[in-house]
Amino acid sequence: MNTLDIQRNVPLAPLTTLELGGAAKHFVRVQSEPALIDALHWATARDCPVAILGGGSNLIVPDEGYDGLVVQLGMSDLTFRDGGLIQAGAGVPWEDVVDGAVFRGWAGVECLTGIPGSTGATPIQNVGAYGQEVAGVIDRVRVVRRDTLEAEELNPSECELDYRNSVFKRHPDRFVVTGVDFALRPDGPPSIRYAELQDNVAAHASLGDVRRAVLELRKRKSMVLDRGDANHRSAGSFFLNPVVPTNQAETLVERAVDEGLVTTASEVPRYPAQEGRTKLAAGWLIEKAGIAKGTRRGAIGVSTNHALALVHHGGGTTAELLAFAEEIRARVRDRFGVDLEREPRLLQ
Numbered sequence: 001m002n003t004l005d006i007q008r009n010v011p012l013a014p015l016t017t018l019e020l021g022g023a024a025k026h027f028v029r030v031q032s033e034p035a036l037i038d039a040l041h042w043a044t045a046r047d048c049p050v051a052i053l054g055g056g057s058n059l060i061v062p063d064e065g066y067d068g069l070v071v072q073l074g075m076s077d078l079t080f081r082d083g084g085l086i087q088a089g090a091g092v093p094w095e096d097v098v099d100g101a102v103f104r105g106w107a108g109v110e111c112l113t114g115i116p117g118s119t120g121a122t123p124i125q126n127v128g129a130y131g132q133e134v135a136g137v138i139d140r141v142r143v144v145r146r147d148t149l150e151a152e153e154l155n156p157s158e159c160e161l162d163y164r165n166s167v168f169k170r171h172p173d174r175f176v177v178t179g180v181d182f183a184l185r186p187d188g189p190p191s192i193r194y195a196e197l198q199d200n201v202a203a204h205a206s207l208g209d210v211r212r213a214v215l216e217l218r219k220r221k222s223m224v225l226d227r228g229d230a231n232h233r234s235a236g237s238f239f240l241n242p243v244v245p246t247n248q249a250e251t252l253v254e255r256a257v258d259e260g261l262v263t264t265a266s267e268v269p270r271y272p273a274q275e276g277r278t279k280l281a282a283g284w285l286i287e288k289a290g291i292a293k294g295t296r297r298g299a300i301g302v303s304t305n306h307a308l309a310l311v312h313h314g315g316g317t318t319a320e321l322l323a324f325a326e327e328i329r330a331r332v333r334d335r336f337g338v339d340l341e342r343e344p345r346l347l348q
């Protein structure tokens, strides 16, 4: 076994973008698969629960912290191979992957720019934005199985990738993602599918143009990590966009028109989903339920630029964050009969 530098009582708030929550009883940063396996053995031998930490941009840490071992993944290998293959360790900042791909003229991730966090998290929640998802470029996911502590590779269908979902999210105790191989499209055209993006780029835009336009849109919504932005302490979208039966969505739209929330049905944002289902926009539902952008409850507020992000303004607690999130859920449920599901993971 390599020497593991296991630390005690390590504050987790500084390792997350929300900057909230308590300490980890035990903490270790691992840079390789063998070190990860050693850490998992260490925990098994002590019957100690384990939680995995990536970039901390989609994580809520309870105020009481974590009574176990938090393993931060630092695998930082990043290789670009001829033909569009990228092999990245779980700890590689995701933006480095986007940067290298766009620089080489490889299409497939140009819309996935400005997303804080590490590469290992991308298959877990099937990161997506502006009409692209990592599901479109994942070639292999390298994992360590939690039951056998052996390394394995999963192909895309084994990852069961879906809207902000995967086998990793459905079964958090089954695997630790240690690295991802992506297959991009050298000289491929950029993806300009998202309506808002179409309005902001020229017809023959390059990959770089599209990436710049996405960054600009995200900045306007405070969805890039910029310490100068008053909304910067957040976990991005706090709720998923709810996917409901299409007839329920249509009833909601009719009511929105009848009650004067919109003048025409086309003003209600919604997108076709799997058969017979429609995806609604959670940010729209929150605003129309009466929670305006910028609404505050003490140190926690709704972002002034996007109703779907909850922001910590400093000096707050996770309990306050979760209480405000519950209030928002209740308001949307009462107003529209739709249940919002939390998007960031709660460490427990």
Ligand code: EPU
Pocket: 128, 129, 130, 131, 196, 221, 223, 235, 236, 237, 238, 239, 240, 241, 269, 281, 282, 283, 284, 285, 287, 293, 305, 306, 307, 308, 343
């Ligand atoms: N909207 C409002 N009010 C708001 C925000 C949005 O009415 O405060 C409306 C917009 O006008 C638009 C619709 O809701 O008609 C959708 O808004 P937007 O394009 O901003 O995207 P989103 O659905 O709120 C999703 C992802 C984002 C991703 C964007 C762009 C989820 C949970 N969120 O947000 O991902 O960047 O689309 O593709 O799917 C994240 O996951 O953390 C994230 C930022």
